[in-house]
Amino acid sequence: MPLSWLVIIVLAVSALGYILGRTRALSSAGGDARDLHSLPSYYGANVLLKIVVPAFGIMILWLLIQPFVIDRNVSAMIPSSEIKDGSSIGLVMSEVVRTADGIRNAVADGAMTSEMATDGRADFVDFTQRLKDAGQIVTSDLTSPIIRAAQEYNKQSAFGATIMTAVVLLAAAGGLAWGFLETKPSFRARNIVEQGIRALLIAAASIAILTTIGIVLSLVFNTVEFFRLYNAWDFFFGVEWAPSFSGRGGASELGVLPLLWGTLYISIVALAVAIPIGLFSAIYLSEYASPRVRAIAKPALEVLAGIPTIVYGLFALLTVGPLLVSVFGEGGYLGVDWQGGGRAVLTAGIVMGMMLIPFVSSLSDDIINAVPQAMRDGSYGLGATQSETIRQVVLPAALPGIVGAILLAASRAIGETMIVVLGAGAAARLSLNPFEAMTTVTAKIVSQLTGDSDFASPEALVAFALGMTLFVLTLGLNVIALYIVRKYREQYD
Template identity: 50%
Template sequence: MSAATVLLIVLAIGAAAFAVAYRRAAGLRPEAGQKLHSRAGYHGAYAFVMAVLPAILFLALWKAASPAYVENAVWNDLPEQVQTAPDSNKSLLMGMVTSIGDGVRRLSDAELEQAKAGSVDLRELFAAKGVALASSGEPYMVPAAVAYNEMTDASVRYSGIGTILLALAGAVYGLTGISVRRRARNNVERIMLWGLMAASTIAILTTIGIVLSMLFQTISFFQSVPLSNFFFGTVWDPRFAAAGSGGTTGQFGLIPLLAGTLYIALVAMLFAVPIGLFAAIYMAEYASRRVRSIVKPVLEILAGIPTIVYGIFALATVGPLLRDLSAALAGGQPFILAQSVLTAGLVMGIMLIPFVSSLSDDIITAVPRAMHDGSLGLGATRSETMRRVILPAALPGIVGALLLTASRAIGETMIVVLAAGVAANLTINPGEAMTTITVKIVNQLTGDLEFTSPQTLVAFALGITLFAITLAMNVFALYIVRKYREQYE
């Protein structure tokens, strides 16, 4: 029984519990002097929650813990010489066992006995069944795979039975005790409060986990590379080395990457903010309803285009156009390369226009209409009202929108790869190529590298640096928002 089938059964039990509880609660008749504490819908919702919520939590916990338990049990049954071998790799061997387990399900009894006896080549046998193996395997892996399949099937069966029984028990509990004074509404609201608290806690713990996962790897990196070389270095030359080759450490200067990140984001913001903000002002104040209903959806279409498409547009159209235009202006030698800061910034700015315009438009239209009408009533023009009343009142929200836009620009990768290249240059010429922190994070985490080498661990140092930059931007934005909110409220 699959997990989806079990969930459907649990939801069906919950729906039946809701219907029965609702009907029973609707039939209650308070005596003289009594008052119905909760409506029938709350009684039904409580029965539904008691039937569904504990069962789903049980199923989720079982699915999370069961694979680890099964793998440990199978691993402990492997030959002792395999477990204690110096070159033994648990994850690799268990991956092989699970692959063999997929093939074992397709074997006949005779073929299975031959596989257990080791009289056939497992790779050839399973290839005929449509299962590819990385190696021929060992004879002890077949019994281990059979045991793995049996334990997995038992786990699925028991988890399904336990989940359904728990759902039935929860439904019975929710249906018992339905009375005039039952505090079903309080119980439902309390459960919802716990759910909201759990969601908030998960969000906080996820953030903490992300930071800690980067922090520990960053500490390992700085044990090999001094802080001064990373934060004040002006040369990026990691000197990639294949796994086990013992390559040299290289140079990990952050400044070229940080300069490229901020430079490209600045060019993008200089292009996107004026256009997006003016578009928002036009749609909020000057455009008719018909024009607004057409212009705003068209602008928001840009937000749905994948960034790789923008990158291809930059590589195939914008970059060559700027290069040829600069060559014509300079008399033959272009002063803007096809892959340059200007190319990436312009295309990224096009991508960011809908973020600025849509968010700013929503913020401007959220300003109380009384402020707008009062300003016009005192004799101000529409432009004066926008400049001196609406925009100052909407400034905290606009700052937040620009912060979100800047964060998107700093974190962009695909456009930079195709439009600005991967060269870690340090220059102030926007016509030359530069790269960003996010591009180098991708480069450092791809390829055949040792995960403990400085060439790979530097990606975590770059990641936590980027996190610190965005955190500082958030703190500054909160300061601006609070300052002007107090002024205009």
């Protein structure tokens, strides 16, 4: 049974349980809701929760645990001869999973029967030919053990889905019976439902933490897999980025320093544009602008935040780049030959800075407005002018929040991709010249995972190592900002 149908059935049973619970509560009280401990809706909600929570809880846990169990079972049947030099069982299993997906697609397309897809005795040549005819050949190293492992993977996945369906439906039926039987006039349904809702709210609040943990673990595991195939010293201290998909990474140079430098350089240029303009805009809107001007100017400024980054990238490629070439290029207005093409650090940095202006401006404006008016009045009472009050009272009091706004803009700049691809080019180099093309970590993550690459190679796994490097870099920025915030808060609390 498809998962969507299982979800619909559970929801239908829960709706039925709500109606039955509410109806039973009223009937047990002789139709007078005043004889019930709780409102009738609480009795229905109690039955609904006892159906939904166990059923969906089992479903979610099953979907999370089943892949690990199947991977362990299937990996045990793969012979050691399939684990080539420079590879690992994890990388072989990734090929097995992709082959299993290809087999399922071939069955869906009618290229083979479902019996043949799970038959471990199927002829290898005929089987691979059917996959090829269906356009489902996913690797050039497809071997008979990989085919057999993929068939077993699909077989166990189908069996697990069947068992999960049965267990979830039994849990839903059991929850319906449980909630229905305990529906009595004296039952404290409101207390139970409110406690259940509280538990659900706590679980919802925990999703962010669990998501972060999941992201970090996925990065860590794949990064470790990468460093088993490629030397960590060469990665962190290499000054050349030249991936090659020949020989499973044997001829590749995967030094991250040029990418980190490009990321930081472009981000610095962007922040040099965004911070002054955004901060000055926030000061004007919060301290000088009339309510009418503010009502028009602030929404107009925040429109920049809603423009897709691909539009910014096209603006950099078609407008800003040629404009800079006409000024700083050969035959330009200044008569210099500094910028040879439209794609350069300066191009991407300027456009990215424009994109970051509303991040700095809007957040800083809200933070400055949050400074108590009593502090301004006290400054005016001591004879300070408006500009002196802003410089010596308002901005120092709002500094922790402004630092947070700048940090958000910096994190946004570090993670930007499309503007860099279209505005800065794809050259990985170490240079101080802002008129040269460079690239960033995020742009290379996209390029490494684009196309028909061999996922078992370092050139594909390096994307996770790059992502982990970016994560550590952003975490470091957060720690620095937290230190600054705490230092200045001690002075103004």
